[in-house]
Amino acid sequence: MRRALALIACCAVVLTAAPARASSPAFVSSPALGSSPPFVKEATASGSGGAVSTVDADATRAALDILRQGGNAVDAAVAAAATLGVTEPFSCGIGGGGFMVIYRAKDRKVTTIDSRETAPAAMRPDSFLSNGAPLAFADARYSGLSAGVPGTVRGWAKALREYGTMPLGRVLVPGIATAAGGFTVDQTFADQTAPNVPWFDDITSTRALYLDADGTPRDVGSRLRNPDLARTYATLAVFGAESFYRGPIADAMVAAATAPPLAPDADHVWRPGLIATSDLRGYQAVERAPTRIGFRGLDIYSMGPPSSGGSTVGGILNTVEALGQPASREELLHRFIEASRYAYADRNAYLGDPSYVDVPLTGLLSQGYADTRAALIGPTAAASPVPPGDPYPFEGRTAPGPAATAETAAPPLSSTTHLTVSDKWGNVVAYTFTIESTGGNGIVVPGYGFLLNNELTDFNFDSLTHPNRVEPGKRPRSSISPTIVLRDGKPALALGSPGGATIITTVAQILLDRYVLGTPLPDAVAAPRLSQRNTASTQVEAAVLTSPEAAALQARGQRLTAGAEIGAATAIEFGRNGRVTAVAEPVRRGGGSAAVVRR
Template sequence: RPESFLEGGRPLAFNDARYSGLSVGVPGTVRGWAEALRRYGSKKITLAQALAPAIAAARNGFTIDQAFFEQTQGNLDYFDDVPTTAALFLDPDGTPRDVGSVFRNPDLAKTYELISRDGANAFYTGEVANAIVQTVKAPPVAANANHRWRAGVMELTDLAGYTAPQRAPVRVRYRGLDVFGMGPPSSGGSTVGEALNILEGYDLASIPRERALHLYLEASRFAFADRSTYLADPDFVKVPLRGLLSKDFAAVRRGQIGENAARSPVPAGDPAPFQGSPVRAEFSLSSTRPGTTTHLTVSDAKGNVVSYTFTIESTGGAGLIAPGYGFLLNNELTDFNFDSTTHPNRVEGGKRPRSSMAPTIVLRQGKPLLALGSPGGSTIITTVLQILVDRLDLRRTLTDALAAPRASQRNTAAVAVEAGFPQIPEAPALRAREHVFGTPAEIGAATAIEFLAGRRVLAAAEPVRRGGGSALVLKPG
């Protein structure tokens, strides 16, 4: 319901909405796994075989690192309210499990075994579904909980009727390459695409690097203004995707970029003349709340490529675990707009909230050239965009593009920058162009693959961010 996150006519504070049953959407991951395997799998691997390593990892455990410890620490005040969550993530004294200790999750192994035996429907019907719905409708919090946990409205029919629809990707041409991304209800592909269309009008490779960075920030600023106004679930809203990705619309937005930073929030553009039909607009600010997401990029020996992003929204999700099944429930519904009952991204039953996922594949003459993606809330979009600009225009190597200090402009007064960004040689010139630097709660942490000449492949991951990523090439050649 559009008023789900309102009390007394006012939007709930984010944490009040997040740590509750209200924020939990139907988990889509399991259905997505099954559908991807059915549609695109080699038929040589069953769902049970695909889940076997995950079952072993859940049962045998992994060593807790500093990043995991800090993420748990950040949720401590809320995890401590929920006995089932505390039992999994905290020591008996109520503190996060120590760095270097082994984290095991036999309940999650049991859940995967049910899915392995009975398929995805074992998750969306029966005992698992019952546990999810009961947890959402009556969060199992301790009597002495530190916070008020609001009940949600999920029903068994919501789970049983969940589908994973196949949607067309968005595509833009950039410097003679085809850049494919995820379409609505994700805003990632279209926002990256619009920003690239804007930037294509500049010869970024031949201008001073500080001006190229300025233009990257401004293209992102203007694309985010349009994202915040128009992007939502296309099953509920007419999204002007053709107009937003039009080269002519990009030219209009490019003409609004000056030599100095614009004052945010800049208003959305009007894609209607480039869409073919009128589109109603309602402006809203971009969310800059942190989120937690996982991304992997993988290719097989035959050249098939997957860029895969999945998420429970915030680190720790809603803070609730379905008792006995070992997985955190998401807080995906906080991706809806709380403060408007008329915005395209307003809350509605059966509707998917707008996300920022931006799994991306770049083709050159029909062959894979790059594949990449990132976690990081709305900084996913700017992370992917910055890596593409660094690699394709500024001629950085892929590994250098991933390691470079990041800056994220999401139509806000300040550019969110990593600690190292103000020290780059171009920073004083950017300040002279009136860019203001601020510190983000987090920023994207990417993985990527580049396909080189001679059937060679370069796999790259973060060297430091979030404890560092993992990249590996097996059986090269």
């Protein structure tokens, strides 16, 4: 209680020490905030007492500090997430949503929290159509129309209430400090800003926060402070999560989405959104059962619908397992590509919000169904798009109708972030959250310092009949795949990744490398990646084309097309006697940050 009162007193000083702006509590930085010593970033760390892996050193330090103060994995995960909302604002933040998988050591229970965004009540299946034709992706994205009702704050509050030990206000302190004190702009941040410049320049609040006076990205090495976001976090710290969903913050979100704050020289059309204050008041984060498959003596838990992550990762693993132990890495990669091809056909046909769609999840996760998909895989590549299968008999029923037509065009890749945390008691969190595309919908909420999401472009907005079509109140299908692996009821591995639709293949590839080939986890995370999503060509990182397996895969008819880096995974592996190894990307997205409480 004394600690809670001290926190409230600290935030009260923060909220009243500077002049107030319209309907917004004021904030000034305190010398006590942001004064921690520099944190050394490394990709792999081993030790005990808990571990953290994120894409950012500030976020990892925030989580580690909470663990050292006696917080558990859930407390630390929220602290890291709030800090990432400052330092990785183009990938995540309180203007978006996500999915959290939690392992609770005391009862060996795995559960999940769904804080996915929802479509406003006024949204309709044809909302993204213009003159009967679907909007171009950029026209749909950079608009108020693409913004779903944010779920992140309610997700944090639910996770802390049900499974944490600290109040929201306490775990927000590192995020407040980082927003007030600022962070150093690196090359990755500048590179993420650059493609957004033409649209960021249209929005007065976004331009002021993320562009220099000459309209270019913030200089690498400069200090970026976000006092508006510090104020917003301080408001949540004192008044709780509810203050995000009603009152001045909610009103400002609605205003920003329905009437984007355009600069006089804006040179794009920004369509108004449909979010209403009633949508925000009514939003709820939902606790859901995880997906589960058995794989080589392990239990693999992940996220169920409305995410397609757990079912599709599970389908890939089950299909590869049905084919037996591969003779070589090249053979495993061929099987992985083909299993992904068929699993994505099923994902595209059947997955959607379970409150709106009859998802045959039991069938999709069954080994019997995977055996039928494995029977289609031969020594050479299939021609995509392959059709979906029929999983309904594997849950004892007949298909209610024909499967949806498989998608043939890969949607634009989106960004996200993932963090993995464990504590000294054995609790584990794998958490992926997002604002969808890098930079979300491009609209910073004026006075509050956070970007809105463009999650509604995750709907199949070119279809009025697809299971993932736009509907009021619906959660768009996701690919997010936070995953926890248990051996004999105890954690063996936890992992996840950003990367839009490539999240699924990133998680599956790491698991196959680790458990089929026995690749050490740091090497499995660093390995060059492939992503086949039922398209004619498999997207690969450039290093795949120079690998020993490339020629053999191409000889099998696999078309490999090099593109951008795929994913940015974080993971924790659990050994004997409480030893843990935290692993982050060594290079991708500028390299991640892994740490342990004790070496």
